[in-house]
Amino acid sequence: MNVFYWTVAGTASGLIIVGLWGVLTRKNILRIGLAFTIADTGVNLLLVWSGYLPGRTTPILNGDVPAAEAVSAVVDPLPQALVLTSIVIGVAVAALFVVVAVLASRRLGTADIRRMKELKW
Amino acid sequence: MVTALAVFLPLLGAFLTAWLTHRNERLSLLITRLFLLAGLAAILVIAARLGAVTDGGLENTMILRTGVMTPPLSIDLKVTGWSALAAVVVYVGALLGVGRFSGRIPGTQPLLLTLVTTSLGLMFATDFFNSFVFIEIGSIITIGLTAAGRCRRRWEVALKTAMISGLVTILYLLAVVIVYRTTGELRLTAISTMTGFPAILVSGLLLTVIMTEIKAFPLSGWGLDFYQGVDKNFAAVYSSTWSLAVLLWSARMLTVLPLPDPGVLARIGAGGLVLGQLAGLRQRDPGRMMGYSTSAYASILLILAGTVHGADYLSLTLLFFTFASLSKTTVFLMADPEEEDDPWKKVSGYVLLLPLLCITGIPPFPVFWAKIRMLTVLADISPLLMGAVILGLFFESVYIYRLWSSRTGPWQKKRKYFDAAFMGAALLAAGTVWTAAGAEQGLSLSGELFRAGFVRDLFLAIFAGGTLLSLPGAFRGGPGEKSPAVWMLVSGVALTLLPLSGNGLTFYVLWEISAFAAVIGVSKGARPSEGTFWFAVFAGAAGYLLLASLVLSDGAVSSPGIPMLLVAAAALLKMGQGGAHLWNVRAYSTAPSTMAAFLSGTSSKAAVFLLVFSASAAAILPLGTSLAWIGALTALGMAAMASLESDYKKVLAYASVSQLGYVIMGIGLTSVLGWTAAIYHTFNHFLFKSILFLGAAGVIARTGTSDYDSLGGLVKRMPLTFTFTLISVIAFAGVPPLSGFGSKWLLYNALVEQGMLPLALVAMFASVVAFLYAFRLLYAVFLGQLAPRHYEVKEAPLAVLAPQGVFTAVLMALSFRPTLLLDRLVPAVASIAGLGGEIPVIEGTALSTSLGYWDAWSVGMMVMGVFGFAFVFYWISGRRPIHVGQLDIGFAGELPPSPEEVHYAGDFFRPFRRALAFLPEIHASKVFGGIVKTADLAGDVFRSLFTGDARTYLLHSLIILTVMILWMKGGTP
């Protein structure tokens, strides 16, 4: 029953924490980017999780689910719509991040974020 | 339909230009401009329809429905009059910046156009998740354009921005999950219905997101790095589009946050404002300064959100942020991105003036109206909070001033390069006029703030006369100086209107205009940097003290108690009393000499006017004795300093402060005699200090030096200047029969009447010491040996000589017939309520009190008679001697060396210095230097938060988040 529900939540939270930990402690900017996608994944998982209802099916009202019974048969469609947007955004940001990170490391000759502190104070 | 066009036209343009880019760059730029113009037209239509510029129009709404059905199922975009006006600024900013940015970096137009749509979308968004989408677009474009910009550190900036937006994404989506699960919908308004711990968690998450996005201290680290490193032309676009949109979105978000206590926001904001701006004090990089300024505005938003509500909130946020954004855009447009270290290196201070004044919120610029309204609200809630805000704003003005003053470039020659920036400045000017017209009902020049009557008219005469007479000499600057005439005129006109102001606000506005124009006037000097800086700092501090008083006393300039204390402090600062002389000495000695004459002779009287008129005598009474002592000790200390100083203008500066000490003493006595003495001396000081400084202006203009050691013997070359100077020196030394004695006589009578003998002694001592520098001044400059290089020096220019003549004529008239003034002054002062003590009796030309009497006319006649007798007797009793060469002196049988060596002027009163050696050396410069150093050190502590490591910035956000959650959780069990 609730075990599945909370396991997913736990996994998602774990991913977020691991991701943040990676972001805050890794030095290589590409790894930091990777850590961001891990945390992103956790968040997306949490988003889908929030629309979960036990024992229900996809919100497509074809023959299997008559429109009249939809209310008691399908899961919440909104989080699914949101997560799609969120994933696409994640991909877009990740692509840009990778490009910037790769170019930064090439142009600056290092991928170490501790060496990118020319601007400070 | 128009709404949809206004929002989405740029996006369509973006799709179009994305295709055109790399094919036809010029066409693409043209299309970009066309789409922006069309969008601007659309949003203007909307703004007009909503009646946004009229009262209440800010709250009118127009809904753009999207999708099917209505919220919470679908998403609305809500255009209010408020956001429509901001959208106009977004369009304007984009239009201004597009040529400078996209023109230089082809291929950026689609991103720029998209940024406009996104900014509008975010400002109009009503849906929680929809806002998220817009925020992400904005972040992506910011990262992309930063990386594409022309600047050496683009990668670092882009990477930091990307990491920050990564964190924001995560925190925001977590908030989305919680909001949706607890409320079942995603409208922004739904958030405010939340309760319990989810409310706290969502508030914490969103507050962290908002503070990070708007760059509020202490989460401003990345923003500072951003503004320092980014392509300044992109920053120009960014400031008016995305930055503004985020601010306005945050302004709406902050009102719906389910905080247990919205007052928390104000405290976070005020604390951040003080500490963050303190950290900014040491900044040298102009870009970073703009970052700190942005952070200040972010803090202001938090304060507003915590304290102001309703229509006020709308108008205040709008005024603050649109004009700040537009000003920042203009500033950034003036930068030359190719100059990596200082993009404004080649820019003249003139062109930066308007936008920077707008940013600091000097009246009458638009931000000022918002500032004063905000402070009024804060004063009702917590004066402490208001004090913190004022302190923070003061810090901001200090570094903004630094940014302005270090610009040394000439006027830009490349017109094309500057078009956009000038357009921005023109828009700001228009905005200024418009808002000032809107705020007009708060201003009045005809009210009864100051009792009409002789005393007011006297000050009016001082201000008007002083300005007019200082002005002629100002048209031509001295050696190495530029002409301060325009600024002197501005300052002088504002001063002249001062006594006519009908309410406190008008008074403050005029006061500030006069002050900042004077600052600019001072900066026209030959070596302006130090002097102008300290002048600006002290004038700024005085202005903010006055502002605090104004706000605390509900629009009157002051009322008894704390406001009076603040006003007194402001006046003391303005007059350089009690150690604040640092600015007088530095500013007067580096300013153009005529400007110094204006400041010392005329402008300093504004502070006297403030003290005499701002409050009833009863309000000053509790401060009276302290004031009197401050005045007396200043008079003495500054006289001693003046005796030991050997720079002409610095001596005059010390002397000026010293003389004003008597005025403060008189005011502190709060008796009829005391105030009569103070005002009489004020007028006297106005006369003789103007003469002295104008004389100095003439001398410096002709010789090019103000050093005692290099002057001397000028009486032979500049006899008229010497005569005027001699007369005014005799006057201020208080030697009868000239007018200075009158002030002293009144003052001692007042002091003895009040039984304040120790004060009288200090005053007496000060006046004797004044004798020392008075003689030294006359001797070192005009007497002694004329240096050979000055053999050909001509008499001072007529433009300074003629005004001196006028002043001297008035001075002489006043000397022999002081009753011309006192006849009216004494009854006027006697009629001021609350002043105690006896009223001096005037009979004919004689003045008497129960203590003593004085008849200036008969004294004058006696002196003239005896002197005339001696003169005539000498004349007829023998032949006249012949004038011999300057080195024909009895020199104990030896040949005197060169005139320079024989002229004994430096370290003139060495025994005096030796005699004073037992005193500990307290230099005002050390004291203030110490204050500055302490502030710098404290600032450095906070600055060190911003290590430059993006991970640290993320950690800051997380720490703040944790602290806020724990704090709020503790607050609501």
Next chain:
Amino acid sequence: MIRTLFVLLVLLVLAAAATSVIPHLKMRTELDGAGLEYARRGLEDTGSINLVTAVIVAYRGLDTLGEVVVLFSAATSVMLILSLFPLGRGPTDPSFIVAHTARVLPAPIMLLAVYFTTHSHLSPGGGFPGGTIMASAFLLVMLGSSSTPAGSKILPALEALSGTTFGLLGLWGTMTLGQFLNNRVIGIGNPGYLVSAGIIPLVSLAIGVKVASEFSGIFAAFRKSGGNR
């Protein structure tokens, strides 16, 4: 080390503080809020039997427009940056297997993509998955040849066209029904059929083409950027 520990401490305290939210996020057994409304009237309102698509394209179409713009911005940014700062690593010749697969597979992939895109209102799928699949076909073609395919020239035009179409479809709704991106500007037809649900299939198609051309643009930019040196 200290830094790592400190970070860990902060994260753990944060997580511990956040655990108090758990009682408020208990599992639902019944739909509520907006989800309930969507399930109840989604079909009726939009004519799409796929409720997720109804939400994405119809109810919250603005989000989707934003999503497209996100991709557009990212793609444009990446292309811009890469054109300004080439990566500087040339493409290698495709291997035999890739080269041959690239001749065979694109067509069926394209077919699948078109199905996904056009049937979004009927079955799982939609503009985004469809567009991504299309882009993968293009990617395959590109990987299969050693030069940039000729087709990449029309990508910007396709992108502009599809983007503009999306925008104009949205404005159509504003013009006729006063509601941007309303899918009922044409009748919603008979739910369950291909031609139904108003303009949802059209919008999906526009999204698909847009997404495809953007992703393809990114690939092409990477490739071109590498090839310039």
Next chain:
Amino acid sequence: MTRLLVSVILTSLGALVYGLLLGGVSRVITASIHGRIGPRLTQNFIDLWKLFRKESSIHHGTMFWMAPMFRLTGGIGVLLLVPIIAGNSVLTNMSFSGDLLLVLYFMFFGCLGMALGAGDSGHPYAVVAVSRGLLQMSAYELSFSAAVLVLALGLGTFSIENIVSAQQGGILNWNVFRFPFATAAALITFLPMNMTYPFNIVLAPQEIPIGPPTEYSSRFLSFMFSGRAIFGVAKLILFVNLFFGGAGSWSSLLIKTFLLYMYPLFVSPVFPRFRTEQSVRFLWFVPTSLVAVDLLRVIL
């Protein structure tokens, strides 16, 4: 008006004669202290006449030759502002036009003129002397005015006339007894005022070869001479009025002023000369502390 004019002229001339005479006396006495024969009593008259008769042939500038007139005006002015014999309307002169404060400040008039003249001479030593003189003056004026202000506060008036009348009716009413410390302080300042040892740093014959009058000679010098003599008498009368009960008659005036004049003569030869800063510091602290005692008495 005519009476006033006559009174003024007579007073000035009388003071001149009296001042010169006193100077002669002092020279005689000093000589006898030194064991010399010394000049005649009338030597000062002879000197003045001699100087006046000699033509000044050179000058250094306008201020230079106006300085002696400033000096003379300063001396006569102070004299005229002080009522000479209390209660006698004949010799009140111009004292109706100002009180003690005016006198205090008018005493600067001559000094300023002198200083300016010395400055205009272009002679560095003259200016060195001026610098010292001004410094010392600033120091003794502090304690002198302190003493005067204590009197004014204690008696509630700045008017010399009133101060004198307050001292009538017995020797114990004299301010010297009512304000002994202030009087002591004033008497100390009397020494530097008359530039006698140990305060004669202005003339300082050993250090400054010739002193301020370096460049002055003949007719110029005769003016300064007369000015000084008159100023000296004016100061004597002022002191008598302030501290010693004033003068009710000619005889008491002559006796009191003569005794007062003799006082430095018997004090100064005992002391060596101060350095300038020593003098300044001494005058700041010693007499002022004395005044402070009386001030506390008055206030409490």
